[in-house]
Amino acid sequence: MMDLQSLLASPVALPSIPRVIALALTELNAPEPDALRVSSLLGMEPVMTARLLMVANSARFQRRRRVGTVSEALAILGLRPVRDMTIEAAMTSAFRKVGSVDMKQFWRYSLDTARLTQLLTRARKVEVSPYTVGLVHALGELVLHRGMPKEMEQLNQRINVFAPQRARAERELLGYSYAQVGAGFARAWQLPEALVETLEHQDAPFEREDYEPMAGILHVASWRCRAHELGYTENKLAVSFPDKTALALGLDVGVVLAHAPVDWASSQEARLFLE
Structure with a gap:
């Protein structure tokens, strides 16, 4: 490793x-x-x-x-x-093609996260575009698949790339997750520090020092969109909801859970990222 x-x-x-x-x-x-x-x-x-x-x-x-x-x-x-x-x-x-990752699904999921992150930050003053944060938040996953293809393929057999528990599984295996990889990647490209910090803390916003509120919002948004990709039932949504983070941020649970199917990105929209 x-x-x-x-x-x-x-x-x-x-x-x-x-x-x-x-x-x-x-x-x-x-x-x-x-x-x-x-x-x-x-x-x-x-x-x-x-x-x-x-x-x-x-x-x-x-x-x-x-x-x-x-x-x-x-x-x-x-x-x-x-x-x-x-x-x-x-x-x-x-990132056009990365190993066995379904890139159309990846960008569809990323678009959903971008839209929900933007929705959840309405009326909040933020330093970086919520839409951009949501769109690029999972790029660390692609870096992992490029850098450690065999290890990631083995992990994929145990847990879906889009599972809400994916970051925890990566931390257990590697000691870090796609969140820290994405932050390091963004820092190497000299992107805004506010974006870097949000990416770095998104997987566990309360477990590290210098808690970044935007990271908490992204955490909730990505959970909802990952749950959508895996087809969570209403009961599973309620049970797995990151209520600690949502409560601390004063997020409207109803808005998060009721993100309607009509709001989800289409495969046609996601395909535009592959052209």
Whole structure:
């Protein structure tokens, strides 16, 4: 078995990202980002350019004329949303196929967690996008599968990748879980510290020092979405509900448990992450 530092130092486990995206993220994470440099860098990346223009021209902004350049899109969207979009693009493009993991299911589950995390943080002041946190929270699992494929396949035979108990099983086997791997991965990519801390503590938000509330919200959201993937009955949902965390955060149990099937992401939506 590899310890955490050896795993994170493995070039096999950690994928690289396009140099332009890496430079853009570095600039976006600076105390005072240079908007001109950001727009110049992102303008060299076709996929990001298309995504920024699509969002800037969406009905949400009610523009009378179409936005045609990255710099215009940046002015409309703002630096923080663009940073979140760049993080999402970097992480989703880095993982296309990983061992035997069903990537369509993985992104469908991640989309569900992103939406529920966003829902549960309404009216709360947070440092990082709840949607982005939810979308990338389980990427540590993919790093584990890349770095230790045999060990993860053996673990998969004992417990489903999407089981709510997965993090505990990984801690028992390795001494750490996908949460700490994801945090180390995010730190290596120089992503915002608030995002790193949320990822690091999500599996056991009350068991470590410096409790991060956002990690608790993510913990509850991911539990609900994992339970959905495994088809939990109402009785099993009630029995396994992380009530200690939810109570401490003042989360509405009804909202968490009643997340209706109509809200779940479709396979078609998840497939977009594989194109």
